[in-house]
Amino acid sequence: MxxxxxxxxxxxxxxxxxxxxxxxxxxxxxxxxxxxxxxxxxxxxxxxxxxxxxxxxxxxxxxxxxxxxxxxxxxxxxxFHVGESLLPASTPLFDRVGVGPRLAAAGFLRKYGAAFFDEGESREVILNFRAGPTWADHAYNVPRAxxxxxxxxxxxxxxxxxxxxxxxxxxxxxxxxxxxxxxxxxxxxxxxxxxxxxxxxxxxxxxxxxxxxxxxMPGLGRAALFAHYAGGHRWEGRMEGHIRVYLFRDGWFWWIPFAGDVTSVGCVLHRRAVRRGPSLETLFEDAVAACPAVARCLAGARRVAGVWSAANFSxxxxxxxxxxxxxxxxxxxxxxxxxxxxxxxxxxxxxxxxxxxxxxxxxxxxxxxxxxxxxxxxxxGTGLFFEFIDRYYDPAFLDIFFAPAPPAALKDAVTTVFAGGGFLERPLWLRLRLAAVRLGVRCVRWRRRWAGLPVDSRLRW
Ligand SMILES: Cc1cc2nc3c(=O)[nH]c(=O)nc-3n(C[C@H](O)[C@H](O)[C@H](O)COP(=O)(O)OP(=O)(O)OC[C@H]3O[C@@H](n4cnc5c(N)ncnc54)[C@H](O)[C@@H]3O)c2cc1C
Missing domain, CATH: 3.50.50.60 (FAD/NAD(P)-binding domain)
Incomplete structure (x- = not known):
């Protein structure tokens, strides 16, 4: 001692x-x-x-x-703190930490899935979480305060x-x-x-x-702008709490509905879209205007606090x-x-x-x-997340991800990673499916090259 x-x-x-x-x-x-x-x-x-x-x-x-x-x-x-949408793998962790019942009783909106939209290509995909060995079928959207x-x-x-x-x-x-x-x-x-x-x-x-x-980290995390709105668009039923992600020319938007009427809306901008000079409010309004799907969802909504920002966060x-x-x-x-x-x-x-x-x-x-x-x-654990974060800016992966009828095994692997499964354990079935995703991305990249389509990460566009 x-x-x-x-x-x-x-x-x-x-x-x-x-x-x-x-x-x-x-x-x-x-x-x-x-x-x-x-x-x-x-x-x-x-x-x-x-x-x-x-x-x-x-x-x-x-x-x-x-x-x-x-x-x-x-x-x-x-x-206040940014970071309001949680992962299904957190839910059993809350129980182990001892806060599960208090969180369940706190009235936070349950999140059963995620919806992704690609403005430029007019494509979308909706994922619904399924419970697995170390994750639940839902998470929460939480005002961090x-x-x-x-x-x-x-x-x-x-x-x-x-x-x-x-x-x-x-x-x-x-x-x-x-x-x-x-x-x-x-x-x-x-x-x-x-x-x-x-x-x-x-x-x-x-x-x-x-x-x-x-x-x-080069290329990533240059700037994010975010705000809370009352009266934004809502889905009903189990999809009310789905996080929505809108890809657009200058980056992507998140849409995180809370219980009640308030929604967190934020955008992460690509390096080339970051401008100095205008106020945060103006920059944010310009970004909303550049993403018509988000602008439509905010029609008639009212910002309930200032616009916050984060920079150089990677x-x-x-x-x-x-x-x-x-x-x-x-x-x-x-x-x-x-x-x-x-x-x-x-x-x-x-x-x-x-x-x-x-x-x-x-x-x-x-x-x-x-x-x-x-x-x-x-x-x-973080390595797998980072791999998929990187892939999300990869046009070849997006072709598979947004495919109208992707192979079930691929969809399952992606949903599992997005739920936080694979951080603690990676069972054989998951490893095989991840290998299939990697192989699929390589094939699509080759096909895109052959067709003369861009293959570079969107971060470099
Ligand atoms: C734009 C953006 C969007 C995000 N969205 C999400 C999301 O939707 N979901 C998600 O899960 N994550 C999200 N995140 C990430 C999330 O915000 C963080 O990963 C998470 O808060 C990390 O928790 P932490 O406890 O490590 O750090 P923090 O939550 O940052 O807590 C650190 C604490 O340390 C305190 N502190 C710092 N320095 C000192 C000091 N010297 N002395 C005493 N106290 C100190 C701070 O005040 C702070 O309260 C997002 C991040 C960004 C940048």
Whole structure:
């Protein structure tokens, strides 16, 4: 075991002999959190930076395992965040994290599928999710202000201490522990010591930005504009919650209906379509005008808040793991929102990392090698998403995807990947179908070349 000071949180807890006393320990910490969350902040077993889906999930699961967890969140919740359409693979994950019943009762609109439209070619495809071994037949569309609040509250219920309005400004990972400088409500940084650091700071990728690398991906993620509208077009029945994706000349639009009357509408612009100068409102209105299908769906609708933007959001960050450290979710990488993978990857990466961290505490040893399997599983899981994100800009894949009667096996493989199946496990039937998709794309690409049609990624057009 590592040498520890007698006043440390773990040393205090080690006097607790059984599960009952650990639970009462957690309850008393929870009371501290509700009344004066900054009390006793100076030390923790695990410091989690960021209270988004990745950080809240990690904090909840680590606290449930009996560790003393403190989670620092820069903002005060509820706060707006982009990323509102979830994947069916999240649904069983919510149950494992312990928020399934609360989410089901929260009244979020269920999403049973996705509809894709290609404006230029007048073609469309509608996919309906089917439950599989690690995913459900539905997900939810969630205003993130409410969803993230619910997840972070759950972390507190599990016994984590959560401090909002607390920005981690300085990080040092040393042989004997982690030292942070945390600015609470804009005041000068206060020192915090922990034995382990979880970076769930999202696109800020705190540790990589300060001590490593955060590399943009060429061609992708130049700019996105988004807004909420009341009174937009609605489908009825099971299709009401389908996410709609509209491809158009300058990029693509998402259409994410929430429960009630509000819909999230956003566009991701190709590099060549990004302009500087006009206001966000003007740029967004111009993009809507360039995509008649979206303009029609918004006829008579009213924007209920400002237009938000995100830029340069495709990158890979390093390191993902180190001694006493793991990064989760967007702090590892983010590529493109086309298939709504972000929140699932954030929460799933947290669930995958937690057992290795807990085992590290059991053994008192936190070498990077302990987290290598975590890094590998996240790389394999996200690798499949990235392959399909890339394909979505590939004209040969789109020919298959939008074919009026695609082979059932191909449609099944694509629907499975879009549901988040294949991240944790890839059974033989799925691997065979994915191989068929890859072969099909190669054949169509060859046919397009032969016919003199473009084969380059739409990102390069
Ligand atoms: C245009 C666009 C559209 C998207 N659409 C979707 C979608 O439909 N579905 C989907 O699943 N995903 C979508 N995403 C991705 C999704 O937003 C993210 O993948 C997801 O929020 C990642 O969760 P996270 O917990 O890793 O990070 P975040 O949700 O970003 O949470 C990180 C938290 O860390 C806090 N923080 C940062 N730095 C510090 C610090 N130094 N100290 C303390 N706190 C800090 C932040 O305030 C934030 O609350 C989209 C992304 C973009 C760019």
């Amino acid at each position: 590592e040498a520890r000071s007698p006043g440390s949180s773990s040393a205090r807890r080690s006097s607790a002999s059984g599960a009952g006393s650990r639970a009462s320990d957690r309850r008393s910490r929870r009371r501290v959190c509700r009344s004066r969350p900054d009390v006793g902040l100076e030390r923790a077993d695990v410091a989690v930076v960021g209270g988004g889906p990745a950080g809240a999930t990690a904090a909840a699961l680590l606290a449930r395992a009996g560790l003393d967890v403190v989670c620092f969140e820069r903002e005060r919740f509820p706060r 409410e969803f993230d609040r619910l997840l972070l509250d759950h972390a507190v219920k599990e016994g984590a201490r959560v401090l909002e309005g607390a920005e981690v400004r300085d990080v040092r990972i040393q042989a004997d522990g982690v030292r942070l400088g945390v600015a609470v409500d804009g005041e000068g940084p206060r020192p915090v010591e922990a034995r382990f650091l979880v970076d769930a700071s999202g696109r800020d990728a705190l540790l990589a930005s300060r001590l490593g690398r955060r590399e943009p 990158y890979r960050a390093e390191p993902v793991i180190a001694d006493r450290f793991v990064a989760l979710g967007d702090a590892v990488t983010f590529v493109d929102p086309i298939f709504s993978t972000g929140v699932y990857v954030a929460m799933q990466s947290a669930e995958l990392a937690v057992p290795a961290i807990v085992e590290g505490f059991r053994r008192g040893e936190f070498r990077a090698a302990r987290f290598d399997d975590y890094r590998r599983r996240v790389a394999v």
